[in-house]
Amino acid sequence: MTTALVLSGGGARGAYEVGVLSHLFEAGPPRIDIISGTSVGAINGAYLASAIHEPAAGMSRLRALWEALTLPKVLGFNPVQASRLPRVLFGGRRGAGLFDASPMSEIIRSGIDYPQLAANVRQGPLHAVTITATHVATGASICFVDRRPGSPPPLGLPAHVQVRSASIMPHHVLASAAIPVVFPPVFIQTDLYCDGGLRLNTPLSPAIRLGADKVLVIGLSSGTPGRSELVRGRFPGLPFLLGKVLNAFMLDHIGADLEELERVNTLLEDGVTAYGPDFVDRMNEVAAARGAPPRQPVRSLAIRPSLNIGQLAADFLRRERASLRQQFGRTLLRALDVGEGSDSADLASYLLFDGRFARELIELGRRDAAAHRVELEAFLAA
Numbered sequence: 163m164t165t166a167l168v169l170s171g172g173g174a175r176g177a178y179e180v181g182v183l184s185h186l187f188e189a190g191p192p193r194i195d196i197i198s199g200t201s202v203g204a205i206n207g208a209y210l211a212s213a214i215h216e217p218a219a220g221m222s223r224l225r226a227l228w229e230a231l232t233l234p235k236v237l238g239f240n241p242v243q244a245s246r247l248p249r250v251l252f253g254g255r256r257g258a259g260l261f262d263a264s265p266m267s268e269i270i271r272s273g274i275d276y277p278q279l280a281a282n283v284r285q286g287p288l289h290a291v292t293i294t295a296t297h298v299a300t301g302a303s304i305c306f307v308d309r310r311p312g313s314p315p316p317l318g319l320p321a322h323v324q325v326r327s328a329s330i331m332p333h334h335v336l337a338s339a340a341i342p343v344v345f346p347p348v349f350i351q352t353d354l355y356c357d358g359g360l361r362l363n364t365p366l367s368p369a370i371r372l373g374a375d376k377v378l379v380i381g382l383s384s385g386t387p388g389r390s391e392l393v394r395g396r397f398p399g400l401p402f403l404l405g406k407v408l409n410a411f412m413l414d415h416i417g418a419d420l421e422e423l424e425r426v427n428t429l430l431e432d433g434v435t436a437y438g439p440d441f442v443d444r445m446n447e448v449a450a451a452r453g454a455p456p457r458q459p460v461r462s463l464a465i466r467p468s469l470n471i472g473q474l475a476a477d478f479l480r481r482e483r484a485s486l487r488q489q490f491g492r493t494l495l496r497a498l499d500v501g502e503g504s505d506s507a508d509l510a511s512y513l514l515f516d517g518r519f520a521r522e523l524i525e526l527g528r529r530d531a532a533a534h535r536v537e538l539e540a541f542l543a544a
Contacts, residue, residue, distance in 0.1 A: 166369035171201020171359030172382035173512030177520035181527020187217040192542040198369040200294040200358035204338035212279040236515035294358035295337040316371030318455035381466040475511035
């Protein structure tokens with residue numbers, strides 16, 4: 163059996179992934195063969211890949227890194243950055259985002275042991291690591307694959323997904339996590355890339371095409387609607403609408419992806435029932451003759467937040483507003499807030515790179531993983 167861990171994107175919501183992972187690897191390190199991540203899932207996935215030889219200690223360090231975050235440390239904004247705002251709107255010869263990317267860049271460059279990541283793929287327990295970014299010029303999803311020598315590349319991916327062999331380095335992770343407008347796009351060789359979650363936020367297909375027959379997915383949305391969010395008779399402002407746009411891009415795909423996986427599994431099961439136990443082998447012979455990749459049943463398990471993270475962000479902003487204003491400024495804090503009398507702060511939930519908020523999401527992830535402990539153990543042991 164080949165097990166893949168799939169990590170979704172979602173900005174500051176990624177602390178939830180750390181909570182699930184820290185519980186998972188403390189309880190008894192499971193065998194993980196493939197790590198497939200995008201956006202913030204690329205950051206957490208690359209970190210885990212660099213520490214998979216000592217996962218409990220590695221997850222403890224990753225948790226400490228998240229809990230030490232402060233907003234100015236990640237979302238740098240100063241007079242120099244303000245002078246670059248016209249480039250955000252109109253472009254130019256140098257890239258720009260609303261916030262200075264250098265603090266985030268430093269965390270990604272210095273916080274992950276890339277030589278150890280390479281060793282863990284080439285000589286250690288991992289078969290492959292994939293990082294997905296969006297090619298700015300074409301909008302295509304580019305899946306950068308670092309895989310064990312001699313292992314085949316993923317074939318048969320959707321038409322909008324292109325595969326590039328690569329040794330995963332900081333610029334791949336930075337590009338995957340570069341939320342458009344918030345951070346500037348990133349050069350990889352001569353091309354610009356940005357957040358991989360725009361087209362492939364739950365990178366199931368690369369993991370499956372690399373041979374995974376079990377996929378553990380950590381999602382960053384509860385999958386259930388939140389409380390009523392708008393004051394009757396009032397039109398929402400830009401922060402509220404941007405939060406919903408980010409939800410549509412980054413959070414709403416996981417259910418559809420898992421439903422499609424289940425449809426394929428059901429089709430294969432029905433074929434075996436109707437035509438006998440060799441149905442899948444015979445079907446794959448036909449597929450191989452026309453150069454198509456084989457099909458096989460793939461088991462999946464998704465761990466998702468039991469609480470609405472947008473609502474948690476709104477509660478956090480109400481409690482910590484005075485403290486956040488001191489370190490981040492009144493104007494920028496208002497830009498994070500929904501300002502609509504809403505019970506949900508979706509935009510803020512992506513940008514609240516604050517250690518106290520991260521700690522809440524980490525604890526939520528740990529509780530949710532503990533609540534699924536029996537299911538997780540059975541899934542990973544089978």
